[in-house]
Amino acid sequence: MTTVRLEKVSKTIGATPVVRELDLVVGDGEFVTLVGPSGCGKTTTLRMIAGLEEVTSGRLYIGDRLANDVPSKDRGIAMVFQSYALFPHMTTAQNIAFGLKIRKVPGDVVARKVSWVLSLLNLKGLENRRPRDLSGGQRQRVALARAMVVDPEVLLLDEPLSNLDAKLRIKMRAELKRIHRQLKTTILYVTHDQVEAMSLSERIAVMREGRLAQVGTPLDIYRKPTDLFVAGFVGSPTMNFFDGTIEQKEGKATIATRAFELALPEPVWQRCKTHKGKTVILGIRPEHIYRRGSSRIKEVSGNTVKAVVTVVEPLGDRVIVEVERSDVRFTLVLPEEARMVPEMAVTAVFDMEHCHLFDRASGKRIAP
Amino acid sequence: MLAPAVIYLGGFLVIILVKVSVLALSYQGASGVVFPSAQHFMGLSENPEFREALTRTMWFTLVGTPVELVAGLVLAFLVVGDFKGRGLVRSVFILPLAIPAIVTAIILYIVFDFPGGHVNDLLRGCHAVFPFRLISTPINWRGSGFFALMVAMFGKVWRDMPISMLIILAGLQAIDKEQIEAARTLGANAGQIFLRITLPLLVPAMSTVLVLRSIEMWKEFIFPFILAGSYPLLATLIERAYHEWRNPNEACAIALVLLVLIMGSTGVVLYVSRRLKKWLVAA
Numbered sequence: 001m002t003t004v005r006l007e008k009v010s011k012t013i014g015a016t017p018v019v020r021e022l023d024l025v026v027g028d029g030e031f032v033t034l035v036g037p038s039g040c041g042k043t044t045t046l047r048m049i050a051g052l053e054e055v056t057s058g059r060l061y062i063g064d065r066l067a068n069d070v071p072s073k074d075r076g077i078a079m080v081f082q083s084y085a086l087f088p089h090m091t092t093a094q095n096i097a098f099g100l101k102i103r104k105v106p107g108d109v110v111a112r113k114v115s116w117v118l119s120l121l122n123l124k125g126l127e128n129r130r131p132r133d134l135s136g137g138q139r140q141r142v143a144l145a146r147a148m149v150v151d152p153e154v155l156l157l158d159e160p161l162s163n164l165d166a167k168l169r170i171k172m173r174a175e176l177k178r179i180h181r182q183l184k185t186t187i188l189y190v191t192h193d194q195v196e197a198m199s200l201s202e203r204i205a206v207m208r209e210g211r212l213a214q215v216g217t218p219l220d221i222y223r224k225p226t227d228l229f230v231a232g233f234v235g236s237p238t239m240n241f242f243d244g245t246i247e248q249k250e251g252k253a254t255i256a257t258r259a260f261e262l263a264l265p266e267p268v269w270q271r272c273k274t275h276k277g278k279t280v281i282l283g284i285r286p287e288h289i290y291r292r293g294s295s296r297i298k299e300v301s302g303n304t305v306k307a308v309v310t311v312v313e314p315l316g317d318r319v320i321v322e323v324e325r326s327d328v329r330f331t332l333v334l335p336e337e338a339r340m341v342p343e344m345a346v347t348a349v350f351d352m353e354h355c356h357l358f359d360r361a362s363g364k365r366i367a368p
Numbered sequence: 369m370l371a372p373a374v375i376y377l378g379g380f381l382v383i384i385l386v387k388v389s390v391l392a393l394s395y396q397g398a399s400g401v402v403f404p405s406a407q408h409f410m411g412l413s414e415n416p417e418f419r420e421a422l423t424r425t426m427w428f429t430l431v432g433t434p435v436e437l438v439a440g441l442v443l444a445f446l447v448v449g450d451f452k453g454r455g456l457v458r459s460v461f462i463l464p465l466a467i468p469a470i471v472t473a474i475i476l477y478i479v480f481d482f483p484g485g486h487v488n489d490l491l492r493g494c495h496a497v498f499p500f501r502l503i504s505t506p507i508n509w510r511g512s513g514f515f516a517l518m519v520a521m522f523g524k525v526w527r528d529m530p531i532s533m534l535i536i537l538a539g540l541q542a543i544d545k546e547q548i549e550a551a552r553t554l555g556a557n558a559g560q561i562f563l564r565i566t567l568p569l570l571v572p573a574m575s576t577v578l579v580l581r582s583i584e585m586w587k588e589f590i591f592p593f594i595l596a597g598s599y600p601l602l603a604t605l606i607e608r609a610y611h612e613w614r615n616p617n618e619a620c621a622i623a624l625v626l627l628v629l630i631m632g633s634t635g636v637v638l639y640v641s642r643r644l645k646k647w648l649v650a651a
Contacts, residue, residue, distance in 0.1 A: 052549050073555040085546035089568045089649055098564075099554035150554060 002063040002076065002153040002186055003028050004049060009058035011044050011210075018044045020210040021058065026154075029184040035197040036207035037233070042190045045207070046156050049188065050079045062154060078152035082159040084143040086131040092142050093118075093127040099150040117149045120179065137168045144176075148183070157189045161196060173199055194234050198222065206230050228281060228363035231356060237286045237320050240330040243360070244282045246275050254302065255282055255357075259326035263302030265352050271367030272357050280366060283356035286320065289332035292347035299349050309344045323348060392620035408621040418622065421605040424517060425626075428592070428601055429585040429633070432521045436581045437574060439525060440532025447533070448540045462530040469527055473594035476523045480509040480595070516596035523591040528584065532577045539573025540566075568648040575641030579634050586630045602626050 004026040011019040019041040026032045034042040047053040048060060051072030060067050062075055078099070086095050093114055100110045118124050121141045131139055140160060147155060157176075161169045177200060180187055191197055197204050198218040206213040206221065206229075213233075214226045225231035231239050244255040246264070253269035254261050262282075264272070272280070292299065307323035307330075314336065321340050322331045332348055334340065357366040395405035412418045447458050464472070479486045483506040493501035509515045543566065551561045589603040600608055602622055609619040 050549075050553050052552065072552045073557065077553060079550070079553045081546045081550060083544065083546050085544060085550040087547055087551075087565060089571075089645065094649060098551070098556075102551075102555045102560055102564075146550075146554070156553075 003061070004154055004186065004188060005059075005061040006045075006049075007059040007061070009045070009048065009060055010056050011041070011048060011053060012056045018210055019048070022210075022212060024205055024212065024215065026186055026188055029186055031180050031187045031189065031200065031202045033189040033191060033197040033201035033204050034207055035191055035194055035204055035233075036213075038192055040207040041210040042192075042207050043158055046079075046158050046188060046190045049075075049154070050077055050156050051075050052079075076153040077156055078147035078150050078154075079156040080143045080147050080158065080160045082162060084131075084139045084163075086139060086142055086146070088131050091128050091130055092123060092134070095131070095142055096145045096149050098146065103150070113149050117145045120148075120182075121145045121175075136164055137172065140164060140172065141175075144179075148179070148185075152185065154186045154188065157187065159191055160189075162191070162193070169196070176200060195236055198234070204234075206233060208233075224365070225283075225356065226365050228283070228358050231283050231358065231365075235285055237331050237333065239283045239285050239356070240289070242282045242328065242330070243279055245279050246272055246277065246357075248276060252302070255280070257282065257328060259328035260305045261302070262305070262350055262352060262355075263300070264355075268352065268355065268357065268368045275357075275359075275366060279360055281358040281360055281363075283358060284330075284350060284352075284354065286331045286333045288351040288354040289330070290349045290351065291332070291334055291338060292349055294335065294338070297349065297351050297353075303350045303352055305348045305350065307346055307348055309340050309342050309346055312340045312342060321346070388620045388623055391617050392624045394617060396617075408618050409625075412618065412621055412625070417600070418605065421600045421602050422625075424513070424599060425586065425601040425603075425629075428517060428521060428588070429582055432525060432585045432588075433578060433582045435521070436525050436529055436532050436585075437577050439529040440536045440577055441574075443529060443533040444536035444540055448537060461533060464527045465530045467527070469523075469590045470594070472523055472527050473591050476519055476591075477594055480519050482506055482508040482510065485509070510595065510598070513596070513599040516599050517592065517601075520588075520591040520595040523595060524585070524588055527591075528581065532581060535577050535580075536570065536573050539570045539576075542573075543569050563648070568645055571641055571645040571648070575637060578637045578641065582633055582637060583630050586633065587626060602629075 004024075006022050006024045008021045008023060009019060010017065010021055022041075022045060024032075034045060036042050044053060048055050049062070049067075051067070051070065055068050062070075062077070067075055087098065090098065096114050096117060097110050100113060105113075114127075118127065121144060123138070123141055123145060126134065126138060126142075129138075131142070134142065140163070144157075144160065160176075161172050164172060173196060189197075189200060198221075201218060203215060204218055204221050205215045208229050214221055214230045216224075221230060221234050225234060228241070232241070242257040244257040244262075247254050247256055248269075253264040253266075255264055290296065292304065297303075305325060307325040309321055310324045310329065311322040313320040313322075317336055319334050319336055319338060319340055320331055321334055321338070322329055323346055330348075340346070355368075357368075358364065359366055390403070392408055393404040393406070395402045395407035397405075397407075443461055447454060447461060451457075480488075482488065485506075487509070488503075488506035489495060490498050491502045492504070492506065493499055507515065509519055547565060547569075548561055551565050556564065587603050588601065589607070592599070592601045593604045593607065597604075603626065606619045606622045606626075609615050609622060
């Protein structure tokens with residue numbers, strides 16, 4: 001258990017900057033996820049912390065120690081690789097014991113710790129199997145066991161669940177949470193899957209093109225994305241975006257898109273007054289658009305839009321519905337009972353309390 | 369569909385093997401041809417030339433095969449990394465294969481000539497590049513069994529090490545880089561990574577090298593034929609039995625002995641490499 005602190009950490013490969021002046025603090029025992037699209041530098045950041053990549057500039061602290069030039073083996077870290085990187089010539093038990101044997105831990109202690117981690121990760125009975133005789137989920141757990149058994153101060157996980165099928169992934173997600181609660185190890189987790197990031201972590205660091213776009217709790221990031229990129233990246237289905245002009249008519253603030261006009265609630269208007277007359281981007285999550293009659297919010301004039309259904313994607317309990325009005329398309333999530341079919345007319349009710357406004361040029365959040 | 373395979377097996381393997389076996393097991397006695405007869409094998413077992421050739425061949429294989437493996441390992445580790453001109457260096461290392469063995473053998477014949485060969489001149493300090501007089505009288509390389517076979521082995525190893533290198537190189541490149549990185553993060557230093565990860569994972573490649581190269585060593589002909597003519601190995605003895613002794617039956621008998629030795633040694637190599645891998649993992 002320790003902290004990890006990155007101060008203006010950069011990584012350049014050849015002439016290409018991969019990570020640019022990253023500032024991030026991972027607290028003692030905290031579970032932090034680095035998330036972002038592929039190529040955003042998240043894995044490189046993790047590998048720098050692991051000591052597998054050199055830090056080009058900036059300072060990396062593990063605990064209170066400047067770790068830039070500390071060899072990987074002396075950093076007190078352990079890493080789980082995306083490919084698991086199990087040693088194919090060793091059995092499960094030998095794989096797990098590897099780190100302990102290297103550290104010359106006495107045999108009886110090795111046996112005890114291996115046995116402890118085997119039961120922690122439900123691997124009992126698989127001790128003598130080779131990696132090739134294990135299923136994907138089992139391999140994943142062996143890789144985790146191999147990293148955990150050395151009591152790392154920081155556990156680094158590089159997309160550990162991305163090679164598992166959807167069902168197993170959800171199971172392992174819960175498993176990881178359980179283990180973290182039990183061991184309280186500092187965990188830095190890398191994934192491109194925002195759902196995984198949201199469900200696992202105490203804090204999320206969203207990365208884009210080598211920079212941090214936003215750091216915060218999952219709820220912070222979901223509720224108050226700092227810019228268009230984060231807003232579009234986090235949440236599923238993706239947030240709806242509309243170009244709209246902020247106007248004030250007869251004392252009422254509205255935002256007018258090409259196809260419809262919506263009223264802006266007072267608190268939102270207070271924050272975006274400065275953009276009056278300008279075109280901004282309105283963002284609203286599909287789960288914040290309802291159907292007339294089933295809406296949890298009051299229908300007032302200025303928050304309803306008549307539209308026609310174009311695509312219906314049933315998910316079982318819910319349906320994702322894409323609707324269209326005058327060539328402007330947006331999605332909403334409805335309960336399954338809605339029985340939507342294409343060509344159907346529908347009146348959408350926008351929960352404008354939950355809308356987001358972004359500056360069109362900079363992409364930065366304006367309100368609320 | 370099977371016809372080509374059957375023709376190949378029949379034409380190149382079965383017929384030849386049967387013919388060789390029949391010849392080896394037929395004995396021209398006073399009352400006509402006796403078959404089957406172990407007479408040729410019994411004769412060989414009492415023939416000092418055969419016994420000496422057998423001993424020499426065993427030493428030749430036992431020493432030459434590991435030397436080729438080590439040479440292949442060293443070369444492969446030299447060229448596996450990323451460096452400028454890697455392609456060129458690799459090509460140069462493969463050059464020995466492009467030179468016909470007979471040419472290499474004859475060059476070595478000239479280089480190790482007696483009394484005036486280049487090596488003798490060099491050792492006697494006749495050249496400015498090596499101004500040390502290590503010997504006063506030239507060595508008759510081909511007049512000594514030890515030297516003659518060493519030179520032959522040198523030629524054989526030099527010519528064939530690119531094959532070993534390529535096999536080991538393929539084995540090295542097949543090792544997942546992340547496994548090495550995983551070992552590093554788990555606390556292993558370079559030596560431990562080599563012993564516990566790289567080497568065990570190279571065992572299949574190394575055993576391939578040992579099997580292929582030991583077979584080649586057992587049946588090596590050109591280098592000992594040119595460079596150690598007075599000290600025959602089994603393969604060169606076959607030629608002598610056929611041409612000098614005018615005894616094709618005995619030549620075939622030697623060939624069969626060689627075949628059995630090759631099969632036996634291959635089995636041993638495979639067994640040992642399996643044990644070796646287990647031992648490397650457990651240690």
